[in-house]
Amino acid sequence: MAIDRGKVIEAAASKLLERKYSASKEISAKEEIVLPGFVDPHTHLVFPGSREEEFWRRQEGASYLEILKKGGGIMETVNKARESGSAELLSISQKRLETMVESGTTCVEIKSGYGLQLYDELKILRTVRELRRTSPCRIAATFLGAHAIPPYMSQDEYSRVVIEEMIPEVAQQSLAEFCDVFCEHGVFDSTSSEKILAAGIQHGLTAKIHADQFTDSGGAKIANDIEAVSADHLVHSNVSELERMAKTSVTPVVLPASSHSLLSNAYAPATEMLAAGLPVALGSDFSPSNWVMGMLTVAALAARQLRMKSEEIIRGITINAARALRMDRQIGSLSRGKSADLVLLKAPSYKRIGYAYGEGMVDKVLIAGKVQVNQGKRVN
Numbered sequence: 001m002a003i004d005r006g007k008v009i010e011a012a013a014s015k016l017l018e019r020k021y022s023a024s025k026e027i028s029a030k031e032e033i034v035l036p037g038f039v040d041p042h043t044h045l046v047f048p049g050s051r052e053e054e055f056w057r058r059q060e061g062a063s064y065l066e067i068l069k070k071g072g073g074i075m076e077t078v079n080k081a082r083e084s085g086s087a088e089l090l091s092i093s094q095k096r097l098e099t100m101v102e103s104g105t106t107c108v109e110i111k112s113g114y115g116l117q118l119y120d121e122l123k124i125l126r127t128v129r130e131l132r133r134t135s136p137c138r139i140a141a142t143f144l145g146a147h148a149i150p151p152y153m154s155q156d157e158y159s160r161v162v163i164e165e166m167i168p169e170v171a172q173q174s175l176a177e178f179c180d181v182f183c184e185h186g187v188f189d190s191t192s193s194e195k196i197l198a199a200g201i202q203h204g205l206t207a208k209i210h211a212d213q214f215t216d217s218g219g220a221k222i223a224n225d226i227e228a229v230s231a232d233h234l235v236h237s238n239v240s241e242l243e244r245m246a247k248t249s250v251t252p253v254v255l256p257a258s259s260h261s262l263l264s265n266a267y268a269p270a271t272e273m274l275a276a277g278l279p280v281a282l283g284s285d286f287s288p289s290n291w292v293m294g295m296l297t298v299a300a301l302a303a304r305q306l307r308m309k310s311e312e313i314i315r316g317i318t319i320n321a322a323r324a325l326r327m328d329r330q331i332g333s334l335s336r337g338k339s340a341d342l343v344l345l346k347a348p349s350y351k352r353i354g355y356a357y358g359e360g361m362v363d364k365v366l367i368a369g370k371v372q373v374n375q376g377k378r379v380n
Ligand SMILES: [Zn+2]
Pocket: 042, 043, 044, 210, 285
């Protein structure tokens, strides 16, 4: 790889590059493979605490939606997030982000959605803005005020707050590029979801959607109808809507870690999507209910649970994930002019991606040509 001023100049055989360029600095990737830095297009990174008790309850048979109805699940995290100060949220999130960078992630999308009231939604998005200022990792910010309905409000009442109070403020303060909604039976129905995303678009935000995770709730259809940038989860989507994505510009984001943590056997039909020619992206969906970090872990799950091939997985965690964030012109491949965001892996071949599970293959991570991780550890 030849890099200049943080950008990729050329990717070719070393001998050819040595003849063509004289480098002021050389980094050896002997016995390693070089890939574009991993892009995680779906996370809920900023929240206090964790919810292991709930995970173990789920293991005993309680479902996610049952736990939610009883005021557990997400509301537990929301209550803690409302009590948390900005500094506390920032320091917790910085540590998590560091772990992600050490696992090869160079770009991550982060959603709000644990405030569920204006003040706290803004607090979380400001934390995301601080992370962007303090971390070398590229960060995309998504407003997900419509993550759950507070138990003391009706769907219509809370949707009105999201549309009339939150979205205008988030847009006015430029705190997010994307607007997302958890479209699901028992959470936001398709009518409310569509209204919320339309309001986001009207305020200059780009639409994303949590679609059909537990049931076919019309999420994929909305994504196609409004040409959302991505539709995420897609476990129970109508097949005809998935096929329609070949004609719309919606990127399907598949989150196998999520099904895995829910102890569910239901996974998105990734091989069918690939057969239909869709640019399938993979994300971690890191959250208190899915404590899975790192795209090589996601790759291992995609190989085992989704039957995706190495090549498909690599595209899923690089260029297709960048597409889900509308960043595929800047990152996601080793093309001339793109940012030199790279991960160097101790692996004999790219076929290790998906095959290996938990090996700790990451040697170096470069973001815009600068070494951020060496021998698997952050350098300061
Ligand atoms: Zn999610």
